[in-house]
Amino acid sequence: MNSKLRPALKAAAIVIVINVILIFVIRFLAPAAQPLGNLLSCLLTIAAGLLAVKFYVAQSSVPATLGDGAKLGALAGAFLASVSLLLLVPLLFLGREQLYAQLAAQLEGQTVSSEMLTVSIIIATLIALLFLTLVSTLGGIIGVPLFEKRDKTTSNPPPTTTADNFNSSNFPPPAA
Amino acid sequence: MKQGKSSRTSFTNQSARRQDYLPSRACFAWCATLALMLLIVLLMFAAPFFKAHNHSLLSSIIYTGLRPVCHQQAARSFHLFAYPLAVCARCTGIYIGVLAGTILFPCLNNFSLARKSAPRRIYIFVALAPVTLDWLLGAIGIWANTHFSRFMTGAFFGAWAAFYIVPAMIECVARPNLECDDATYQPQRFSTAELPTAKVVAEKI
Numbered sequence: 001m002n003s004k005l006r007p008a009l010k011a012a013a014i015v016i017v018i019n020v021i022l023i024f025v026i027r028f029l030a031p032a033a034q035p036l037g038n039l040l041s042c043l044l045t046i047a048a049g050l051l052a053v054k055f056y057v058a059q060s061s062v063p064a065t066l067g068d069g070a071k072l073g074a075l076a077g078a079f080l081a082s083v084s085l086l087l088l089v090p091l092l093f094l095g096r097e098q099l100y101a102q103l104a105a106q107l108e109g110q111t112v113s114s115e116m117l118t119v120s121i122i123i124a125t126l127i128a129l130l131f132l133t134l135v136s137t138l139g140g141i142i143g144v145p146l147f148e149k150r151d152k153t154t155s156n157p158p159p160t161t162t163a164d165n166f167n168s169s170n171f172p173p174p175a176a
Numbered sequence: 177m178k179q180g181k182s183s184r185t186s187f188t189n190q191s192a193r194r195q196d197y198l199p200s201r202a203c204f205a206w207c208a209t210l211a212l213m214l215l216i217v218l219l220m221f222a223a224p225f226f227k228a229h230n231h232s233l234l235s236s237i238i239y240t241g242l243r244p245v246c247h248q249q250a251a252r253s254f255h256l257f258a259y260p261l262a263v264c265a266r267c268t269g270i271y272i273g274v275l276a277g278t279i280l281f282p283c284l285n286n287f288s289l290a291r292k293s294a295p296r297r298i299y300i301f302v303a304l305a306p307v308t309l310d311w312l313l314g315a316i317g318i319w320a321n322t323h324f325s326r327f328m329t330g331a332f333f334g335a336w337a338a339f340y341i342v343p344a345m346i347e348c349v350a351r352p353n354l355e356c357d358d359a360t361y362q363p364q365r366f367s368t369a370e371l372p373t374a375k376v377v378a379e380k381i
Binding site: 039121127 | 245295
C-alpha cells in the first residue's frame, strides 16, 4: 500500500494547488464563471486519479492493473476529499450566516431550524466528498490503460503467498 | 509435493491465474457496482422528485452534494416535475451509461464474471471522441448540441467506462481462483518439516 500512497498523495497535492488557485480566481475575479468552475473542479478530480496512476506507473517495477488504478484513484480522491473538508470547515463557519440564507432561499419559504440546516450541510458535504472519491476512482481506472504500456503477461510479480516465500527450491542444496 | 517447477515458473503460473476469480466474489463485486450505480441514478432523479413533493430540504441536500461534480445548469439539464435533475444531461448520460454497461457486462462477457477482461487502449479514444466532439463543436459554435446529443454521447462514454470499472471492482474485491480448472497446474504446497531449522541454517553459515 505504501507504494501507492506516495503517488496518490503527490497527485492529490498537485490537484489541490490548482483547485485552490481556480477557486480564488473564480470567486474573486470571475464570479459569473461558477458553473465552469464546478466543471473544472470535476475534471481536476478525474485528473487526480489519472496523475496518481501516471506517477505509480513511473515508479513501479510491475505493470499496474485496473484494480491498482481503482485503489490509486480512490486514495487520491480520499486525500482530495479530506483536504477539501479541512478547507471547507473554516469557510463554512466563517460564512455560516450567508450559507444559511442561501439554503433558506432554496427551501422556498419552508421553515427549518438551524440545527436541521447544519445537519443538511453536513450530509451534503459527505455526499460531495463521496462523489469526489468516486470520480477520482474513475480517473484512476481510466489511467491504467492510458499510461500502462508494459505487457502484463511477461512480468513476474513478487511472491504473494507463504508457500512461494518458503518454497524449498529457493534454498541451496545441502552440502555433501 | 511437486518439486519440478522452479519458483520463477510458479510466479508465472500465479500471474496467469490471477486472470480468474472466484465466481461468488466476482458476482459480489458486480452486484456492489450495480447497487452503487443504481443509488447514484436514483439520487439524480430524487432531487426534482423531492422538490416537487415539498421536501425542499432533501432536494437541496442532493443538489448541494452533487454540485462539485457537475455545473448543474438548468438550461443544460433534463427536467422532471418541472425541476432540473441533480446533474446535467451529459452527466445523466454518463451515469445511466455506466449503469447500463454494468448490467450488460456479464451478457457481453459470455455470461461470466470470473474472467477479467478489459477493452484495449484504442477504445478509450473511440469512446471519448463523440463526447469531446459534441462539446468542442458546440463550444466553437459550429454545431449547437442538444440534450439528446449530450445524453447519447455521455451514455456511450459511460457504457464503455463500465467495461473498465467492473473488472477493476472485481479485481479489488474478488480473490484469485485457486481452485484450479487447468489440469496442468499444480498448486505448490509445503510443510514446515521441509523447511531448514534454525540450527541447520546456523550450521551452514
